[in-house]
Amino acid sequence: MPQEFTFNINPARIVFGRGTISRVSEEICGQGANRALVLSTPFQRSDADQLAESLGSLAAGVFSEAEMHTPMDVTERAMALFAKYGADSVVSLGGGSTIGLGKAIAYRNGCPHVAVATTYAGSEVTPILGQTDKGVKTTLRDPRVLPEVVIYDPELTTGLPVEMSVTSALNAIAHAVEAVYARDRNPVSSLQSVEGVRALRDALPAIVRNPADMDARSDALYGSWLCGTVLGTVGMALHHKLCHTLGGSFDLPHAETHAILLPHTAAYNAVAAAAELKDLAALFGGDIGSGLWEFAKGLGAPLALRTLGLDASDLDRAANLAAKNPYWNPRPVEQAAIRTLLEHAWEGRRPE
Secondary structure: OOOOOOOOOOOOEEEEOOOHHHHHHHHHHHOOOOOEEEEOOHHHHHHHHHHHHHHHHHEEEEEOOOOOOOEHHHHHHHHHHHHHOOOOEEEEEEOHHHHHHHHHHHHHHOOOEEEEEOOOOOHHHOOEEEEEEOOEEEEEEOHHHOOOEEEEOHHHHOOOOHHHHHHHHHHHHHHHHHHHOOOOOOHHHHHHHHHHHHHHHHHHHHHHHOOOOHHHHHHHHHHHHHHHHHHHHOOOOHHHHHHHHHHHHHOOOHHHHHHHHHHHHHHHOOOOOHHHHHHHHHHOOOOHHHHHHHHHHHOOOOOOHHHHOOOHHHHHHHHHHHHOOOOOOOOOOOHHHHHHHHHHHHHOOOOO
16 A cells, blocks of 8 residues: 655646657647747757758747756857847757756746657656756746646657767666655656666667667657656755766766766665665666666666766765765765775776
């Protein structure tokens, strides 16, 4: 029998399927808007230009300076262009960096936000905004942050490089792993977590073998939606605190950091949350930490923080920052234990 729980459903509109990129115009108008600023990273500028061209008069312009960790100075530049072009809405095309920028704009001015997800990060279905200012990353949760519409078109993910596909999906799996032992977990979010991880576990090896496998791409996008949804409905714990620390204070890349830390943070909580992690552990051979590490290794994912540019001399500071004002976690967050965890992740060891 389920214990007492509270379950909130975030009211985003989900449009899923091949070719749904063609429905962006319809969704903009459905929000009562008629001049959308299209957002992207510099890497996806040509795709953003193409989308803006397809929107015709509905496109107010393109801003292609989105960056990891949503720096506030970038948001301010985008806001200035939003005002200059007389925009009344935003369309974010990309992954967490671009969608984060769209969230930051919507949080400030309340405009409608249509997110077109091209990675597996899951940010598009959460009311959570992480922003960086002067080397410090902070997060907030607010209904205004949640995009009104999310478009999932698997055809847009076939161009996502295999390496980015893998790290982005491992990032999504991290959301689900923490969701099953979250303090405010509920039966629905736990079911979504296990199903989302199962879909990604099955899809990723197929994508590595053949990046154009449309069935695998669809399954991965489905899994990432479920994993992102639980990120937006329950609280996170140690893993996300560590990733925010390393990303905001040491400027490490978001998805790669999640991918490397995931086996180690799961192992850290494996005993304290054994019952909650049981179904997920079964998907990876029964041992959640080493199973996730072997899975990531088999996909060619990065395994060591040192390969991301983190210096060994930074580990003490990172452990201190992570242990300061920690998120709730099923196992106590102790500075010495976190320092050991980070050292193992820095070296790329199999978690103990």
